[in-house]
Amino acid sequence: MSVLLESLVELIRRTSAELPDDVNAALVRSLETEKKGTIAESALKIIERNIELAKRKSQPICQDTGSVIFYVECPVGTDQITFEETAREAVKEATKKGFLRQNSVDSITGKNDGTNLGPGAPAMHFHQHRSSELAVRLVLKGGGCENVGAQYSLPAEKLHANRDVDGCRKVILDAVLQAQGKGCGPGILGICIGGDRATGYEFSKQQFLRLLDDRNPDPQLDALEQDIFKTANELGIGPMGFGGKTTLLGVKICAANRVPASYFVSISYMCWAYRRQGVVLNANSEIEKWLY
Amino acid sequence: MLQLTTPISEAAIRSLKVGDEVLISGVVFTGRDAVHKYLHEGGALPPGVSLQGGIIYHCGPVMMKQPDGTYQCTAAGPTTSIREEPYQGQIIHDFGVRAVIGKGGMGDRTAEACKDDGCVYLHAIGGAAQVLAECVKKVRNVYFAEEFGSPEAIWELEVADFPAVVTIDAHGHSLHREIMAASKAELEKRL
Numbered sequence: 001m002s003v004l005l006e007s008l009v010e011l012i013r014r015t016s017a018e019l020p021d022d023v024n025a026a027l028v029r030s031l032e033t034e035k036k037g038t039i040a041e042s043a044l045k046i047i048e049r050n051i052e053l054a055k056r057k058s059q060p061i062c063q064d065t066g067s068v069i070f071y072v073e074c075p076v077g078t079d080q081i082t083f084e085e086t087a088r089e090a091v092k093e094a095t096k097k098g099f100l101r102q103n104s105v106d107s108i109t110g111k112n113d114g115t116n117l118g119p120g121a122p123a124m125h126f127h128q129h130r131s132s133e134l135a136v137r138l139v140l141k142g143g144g145c146e147n148v149g150a151q152y153s154l155p156a157e158k159l160h161a162n163r164d165v166d167g168c169r170k171v172i173l174d175a176v177l178q179a180q181g182k183g184c185g186p187g188i189l190g191i192c193i194g195g196d197r198a199t200g201y202e203f204s205k206q207q208f209l210r211l212l213d214d215r216n217p218d219p220q221l222d223a224l225e226q227d228i229f230k231t232a233n234e235l236g237i238g239p240m241g242f243g244g245k246t247t248l249l250g251v252k253i254c255a256a257n258r259v260p261a262s263y264f265v266s267i268s269y270m271c272w273a274y275r276r277q278g279v280v281l282n283a284n285s286e287i288e289k290w291l292y
Numbered sequence: 293m294l295q296l297t298t299p300i301s302e303a304a305i306r307s308l309k310v311g312d313e314v315l316i317s318g319v320v321f322t323g324r325d326a327v328h329k330y331l332h333e334g335g336a337l338p339p340g341v342s343l344q345g346g347i348i349y350h351c352g353p354v355m356m357k358q359p360d361g362t363y364q365c366t367a368a369g370p371t372t373s374i375r376e377e378p379y380q381g382q383i384i385h386d387f388g389v390r391a392v393i394g395k396g397g398m399g400d401r402t403a404e405a406c407k408d409d410g411c412v413y414l415h416a417i418g419g420a421a422q423v424l425a426e427c428v429k430k431v432r433n434v435y436f437a438e439e440f441g442s443p444e445a446i447w448e449l450e451v452a453d454f455p456a457v458v459t460i461d462a463h464g465h466s467l468h469r470e471i472m473a474a475s476k477a478e479l480e481k482r483l
């Protein structure tokens with residue numbers, strides 16, 4: 001096994017079996033917030049126990065190991081073709097080892113060849129940067145929560161949502177309302193205001209690379225993030241939609257330019273099983289440090 | 293925390309109400325899309341399977357075949373139930389099902405059947421694959437594995453202290469409906 005292959009298999013293993021520290025901390029905090037003796041508290045306790053068990057047994061946290069999405073930041077001159085071939089090999093290997101479920105289906109024939117490889121699987125996003133560092137981030141995005149993502153086109157008349165920040169707020173909160181009970185909350189929202197239908201969703205997912213407790217450098221977006229987070233957690237939806245105080249663990253919003261004719265708000269929903277990890281690789285492709 | 297052991301009597305089911313936490317022990321049968329469609333279209337249960345007083349679990353477990361031919365369950369979280377809404381009510385009625393386990397809740401037709409026939413919907417914790425797999429003590433049998441494939445097959449599982457919450461009871465109450473109405477009202481105040 002090449003060193004790069006080994007490093008990527010380890011990245012997949014750890015992403016699937018262990019939640020990053022910021023997510024764990026948010027879940028611990030929410031357990032403290034929920035009223036004792038409620039079903040919300042019981043649900044969070046089971047979630048905690050599950051996280052602990054998965055880590056100890058090095059087994060997937062959730063059986064739906066999701067869509068496999070790589071984000072690679074690479075120095076100028078990196079051979080992306082070889083990298084992608086190795087990443088695909090790593091996915092196949094990680095599937096054999098049981099770190100990923102056989103989870104990828106041919107959309108037309110319905111066949112599952114058991115490798116998790118196919119058109120668009122895994123998804124690869126490369127970004128060159130001026131630094132000499134090679135950083136690989138991985139998100140495993142479950143299907144249940146992907147199904148409750150939503151894209152709104154403003155104005156949205158039924159919701160009285162105009163083409164302004166208040167309109168964005170209205171559709172985002174509507175998405176939270178509609179997602180209740182589905183998508184395994186407490187959830188995390190990744191949102192893009194603007195862009196086209198494709199880039200809107202793409203950027204909304206990239207928001208999942210941010211740390212839960214970071215703050216948006218744009219004051220207006222920061223204010224909207226804090227507002228949505230607070231308001232959503234006042235609605236009483238709670239973990240699994242059982243009722244309670246923890247509806248969301250985080251809200252991350254970015255904006256992209258749009259053409260004058262379009263105004264999309266694209267919302268991706270991440271379940272509590274928020275599997276995201278990343279590594280910096282050294283010149284020998286060994287894991288130099290973990291990013292989350 | 294209430295204990296629920298199969299086979300379950302109608303009286304035991306009628307005593308449950310929305311919000312009750314239960315620990316399930318006994319036998320549960322998995323069934324998802326293929327099984328529900330098949331039964332709804334008049335298909336017969338395989339010999340040896342009875343749902344009378346029993347439990348259907350919306351789950352496509354991950355099973356590892358052992359060298360001695362038995363199976364070990366390595367992940368057993370619930371799958372989204374609403375896909376079975378077109379079939380569930382009829383199946384509850386025809387086969388005497390007393391409880392359905394899944395996630396995400398079900399609709400009015402299932403709630404009706406729960407009320408009429410004495411059945412409840414039990415919400416398991418979505419994503420808790422490891423905790424729930426530990427509650428599966430034994431994989432007793434598998435049916436329709438050839439026809440429907442492993443995740444869609446009927447797996448006969450022996451479980452102990454499997455945790456779930458009653459979210460649709462046999463009295464016409466649905467936690468899903470209640471929380472939706474309450475949260476909608478709260479949101480309207482904040483728009």
Ligand code: SF4
Pocket residue numbers: 062063064065066141142143144145146183184271272273369418419420
């Ligand atoms: S939504 Fe997330 S936690 Fe729920 S089943 Fe899917 S991947 Fe697992």
